[in-house]
Amino acid sequence: EAGVVQSPRYKxxxxxxxxxxxxxxxxxxxxxYWYLQNLGQGPELLIRYENEEAVxxxxxxxxxxxxxxxxxxxxxxxxxxxxxxxSAVYLCASSLDGVAGVGNEQFFGPGTRLTVL
Amino acid sequence: xxxxxxxxxxxxxxxxxxxxxxxVYETRDTTYYLFWYKQPPxxxxxxxxxxxxxxxxxxxxxxxxxxxxxxxxxxxxxxxxSQVVDSAVYFCALSEDGDNFNKFYFGSGTKLNVKP
Numbered sequence: 001e002a003g004v005v006q007s008p009r010y011k012x013x014x015x016x017x018x019x020x021x022x023x024x025x026x027x028x029x030x031x032x033y034w035y036l037q038n039l040g041q042g043p044e045l046l047i048r049y050e051n052e053e054a055v056x057x058x059x060x061x062x063x064x065x066x067x068x069x070x071x072x073x074x075x076x077x078x079x080x081x082x083x084x085x086x087s088a089v090y091l092c093a094s095s096l097d098g099v100a101g102v103g104n105e106q107f108f109g110p111g112t113r114l115t116v117l
Numbered sequence: 118x119x120x121x122x123x124x125x126x127x128x129x130x131x132x133x134x135x136x137x138x139x140x141v142y143e144t145r146d147t148t149y150y151l152f153w154y155k156q157p158p159x160x161x162x163x164x165x166x167x168x169x170x171x172x173x174x175x176x177x178x179x180x181x182x183x184x185x186x187x188x189x190x191x192x193x194x195x196x197x198x199s200q201v202v203d204s205a206v207y208f209c210a211l212s213e214d215g216d217n218f219n220k221f222y223f224g225s226g227t228k229l230n231v232k233p
Contacts, residue, residue, distance in 0.1 A: 031219055042121075042208050042223030043162070056220060089160065095219060104212060104219055105152060108162040 002026070004109035006092050012115045018080035021112045025073065025094030032069060033106060034077050035091040043091055049075065079114075087116045120144065121211050123224035130199050131232050138194045138227045140209030146170075148214035151185065151192045152221070157205040168192065199231045 005024040013019050025032050030051050035043035046065065048056040051072040060067065064083070069075040079086055093106040122141045130136045142151065153165040166176065168185055176183045180197045196203055206226045212218060 033219075040225070042210075042225050043221075044223075045220065048219060050219075091162070093162075104150065105164050105167045106221060107164060108154075110159070110161045113160075 004092055004094055004107055006109035006112055008112055009110060010113050010115075012117065013082055014117050015084055016081040018078065019082050019114060020079075021077045021090050021092075021114075023075045023077070023092030023109060025075075025092070026107055028096070029094035029107070030072065030097050031095045031104075032075050033091075033093040033095075034067060034075070035093065037089045037091055037111070039088075046077070046090075082114075082116045084116050087114055089113050119224075120222040121209050121224035123207075123209055123227050125227045126225075127228040127230065129230040129232065132201060133198050135195060135197050136199050136229065136231075138196075138207050138209075138229065140192045140194065140224060142190050142192065142209070142211045144190075144211060144213055146213040146215075150212045150218075152210040152212075153183065153192075153194050154208045154210065155205045156208065156226070162208065165194075196229075199229075201231050201233055204229055204231045 007022050011019055032049040034046040036046055037043045045059055047054055047060045047067050049069045052069055065079055067077045089111040091108055091111045093108045095104050095106045120143050149170045151168045154162045155165055156162045166183055173185050182195045184193045206228045208226045209224045210221045212221050
């Protein structure tokens, strides 16, 4: 079974440029997450989707970040314009339906390492 | 306040030594879930284990074992006879019940260096 797919793996851009990351979750996983991971730290949630609906975007900097999950499968995370401080690894994860008592373990993709110059 | 604390930033051991990674969590929920993930140098977080708050039995999987103690709010991870391939950053995580079931709180990670 294929895991979570992310692209690109690496991206280098100049500040003020736009950038987009793509994620394809594990087939059948209705919940999708975007995380930001800074060096030496744990992942921090940016946004969580249940199917097409963004159910938790409280940590997403909405002035420059946006995300979408059309049709409840693939998702795109965009930054416009990028700032120097956005340099980090952006992780996508997915899990089965969030039914309490059933496995909610998240499965992660390889991440996109963003460098903003 | 941090919901998950991994006080050990970095640990170095020599191959074949046993090593324990500490995880302390904080929650007011009676139902919650604890996880461990491994992040090797390649960068992808790999799921290792999930435990719910009602199951305090210790678990062993090969060289890996987990000690869950509600009395001390700890969920420690022990690697027996460590190997170089165990070198990675290990993250402990917590999710709570209800609306926060799918919201993970990650610790800051413990970097394990296993030297030959």
